[in-house]
Amino acid sequence: MTGIYRTPEFRPLLDDTLAEHAPGILDDLAENLQQSCQLAIRMEDGFCIALQSTPSGPCFVNMPLGLVYSAPEAISAFAEDRTTQHPNPALPDVMDICAPVFRGAEQIALLIAPYIASRNAKSPEFCRHALQTAAQSLSQSFIVKTLVA
Numbered sequence: 001m002t003g004i005y006r007t008p009e010f011r012p013l014l015d016d017t018l019a020e021h022a023p024g025i026l027d028d029l030a031e032n033l034q035q036s037c038q039l040a041i042r043m044e045d046g047f048c049i050a051l052q053s054t055p056s057g058p059c060f061v062n063m064p065l066g067l068v069y070s071a072p073e074a075i076s077a078f079a080e081d082r083t084t085q086h087p088n089p090a091l092p093d094v095m096d097i098c099a100p101v102f103r104g105a106e107q108i109a110l111l112i113a114p115y116i117a118s119r120n121a122k123s124p125e126f127c128r129h130a131l132q133t134a135a136q137s138l139s140q141s142f143i144v145k146t147l148v149a
């Protein structure tokens with residue numbers, strides 16, 4: 001189920017296309033991975049968690065909506081247009097898997113899955129691939145909107 005952060009100071013960060021397409025993509029991804037998924041919107045000093053979806057399973061990481069996410073490894077991956085994984089800045093036993101989201105050539109967000117290794121968990125490689133595919137779908141939603149408009 002997707003939570004959306006909609007306080008006045010962050011509302012402009014979540015544009016109409018992301019607000020329309022991201023919740024369904026995040027919900028599907030969270031269920032597929034059985035891990036929580038977050039969409040962090042780019043800000044000057046990092047990223048702000050604006051959307052979160054949690055799986056129906058019992059084990060997931062809840063990142064507070066509005067949290068400023070500033071893991072240097074994620075920002076590096078964001079700049080290089082690649083999916084990466086690195087330790088969660090607050091939870092060392094959790095591995096954050098991140099993929100950038102684009103509007104045209106502009107990098108606007110990170111899709112994040114805080115990965116918890118467990119007996120029944122999908123592999124990190126599976127999660128990276130699924131996250132990259134979801135990030136590409138979000139990026140494509142901007143292209144489709146431009147073509148339709």
